[in-house]
Amino acid sequence: MKTFFxxxxxxxxxxxxxxxxxxxxxxxDDQTDLTWEDGVNHLRAWGDAIDYCESLNIVGTxxxxxxxxxxxxxxxxxxxxxxxxxxxxxxxxxxxHWSATTDATDSTYxxxxxxxxxxxxxxxxxxxxxxxxxxxxKLSGSQNANTATLPAIFYLLx
Amino acid sequence: xxxxxxxxxxxxxxxxxxxxxKTGQTTIYKAGDDGTYRAGLNRSYSRNSYxxxxxxxxxxxxxxxxxxxxxxxxxxxxxTYCTQRxxxxxxxxxxxxxxxxxxxxxxxxxxxxxxxxxxxxxNYTYWSSTPYRDDTTKVGVVTYHNxxxxxxxxxxxxxxxxxxx
Numbered sequence: 071m072k073t074f075f076x077x078x079x080x081x082x083x084x085x086x087x088x089x090x091x092x093x094x095x096x097x098x099d100d101q102t103d104l105t106w107e108d109g110v111n112h113l114r115a116w117g118d119a120i121d122y123c124e125s126l127n128i129v130g131t132x133x134x135x136x137x138x139x140x141x142x143x144x145x146x147x148x149x150x151x152x153x154x155x156x157x158x159x160x161x162x163x164x165x166x167h168w169s170a171t172t173d174a175t176d177s178t179y180x181x182x183x184x185x186x187x188x189x190x191x192x193x194x195x196x197x198x199x200x201x202x203x204x205x206x207x208k209l210s211g212s213q214n215a216n217t218a219t220l221p222a223i224f225y226l227l228x
Numbered sequence: 229x230x231x232x233x234x235x236x237x238x239x240x241x242x243x244x245x246x247x248x249x250k251t252g253q254t255t256i257y258k259a260g261d262d263g264t265y266r267a268g269l270n271r272s273y274s275r276n277s278y279x280x281x282x283x284x285x286x287x288x289x290x291x292x293x294x295x296x297x298x299x300x301x302x303x304x305x306x307x308t309y310c311t312q313r314x315x316x317x318x319x320x321x322x323x324x325x326x327x328x329x330x331x332x333x334x335x336x337x338x339x340x341x342x343x344x345x346x347x348x349x350x351n352y353t354y355w356s357s358t359p360y361r362d363d364t365t366k367v368g369v370v371t372y373h374n375x376x377x378x379x380x381x382x383x384x385x386x387x388x389x390x391x392x393x
Contacts, residue, residue, distance in 0.1 A: 121260070124259075135265055136260065137267075138251050138268065139262070140251050140329070153361075154361060170262040170264075171262040172262070172263070174336055174375055175337040175374060190329075206267070
């Protein structure tokens with residue numbers, strides 16, 4: 071019985087889940103077909119956050135961009151034990167992260183997602199927030215090994 | 229063992245979440261922003277021609293209640309209301325916060341929801357099924373008025389309800 075549920079957890083993590091690649095410091099989500107940057111954290115104003123992602127290059131791949139608010143919300147873990155940080159990520163922290171989506175009611179504001187509680191809020195673009203870049207598809211240079219799957223299970227079973 | 233079962237089922241739910249749809253933003257405020265790339269599934273809605281109180285979101289595959297008689301009630305009453313709903317069949321439930329957010333049109337500063345929804349434009353907050361992680365007596369609520377906003381409310385408070393299936 072216990073084995074069954076461990077297998078079920080493993081299966082749910084393997085099929086429709088996140089694959090972390092330690093070498094490239096990226097996480098691939100096969101449900102959304104998005105690859106996320108998972109490296110050292112940077113605090114930047116909104117415009118600088120866009121410039122950072124636009125100029126990012128990981129294992130020869132340069133098509134990174136700042137995620138839309140919907141993309142950023144897709145990695146929120148509403149069931150997390152201590153925060154809304156997705157356990158597949160090594161560097162993601164429980165702080166506000168900029169999205170590329172401007173607030174239509176005031177274009178000097180943009181939406182961020184706070185991985186403390188998983189909520190998005192509108193905030194002045196001049197304020198520095200954390201940055202997580204994204205790109206469409208799997209990185210061709212990454213190993214695609216399920217390196218983060220086991221740690222994620224251990225995290226869930228704690 | 230119980231904890232393991234719950235975790236196992238939660239992990240299934242975690243990966244059966246709403247897909248990423250376009251935010252609706254098309255204005256480019258800065259090259260490289262959301263309006264530049266417009267990432268995600270195309271937004272597409274239609275009213276059911278047989279069950280007129282139902283709008284289908286073709287991006288997420290969800291059916292939304294959209295009738296002219298919005299119910300205003302506590303969270304637990306709203307849950308029961310959806311469970312008992314029988315319009316275009318049963319199987320209705322309260323939407324998750326993420327599901328409510330997939331309807332937001334981020335290009336709008338007035339009513340931030342597609343015009344196909346003719347009954348969700350008011351200054352209403354809608355219950356979600358997603359608990360607020362810092363206070364389990366509260367759950368997330370979403371508003372589509374003056375753009376989009378979201379907050380959390382005590383379950384014993386009252387809000388509007390829109391069921392989904």
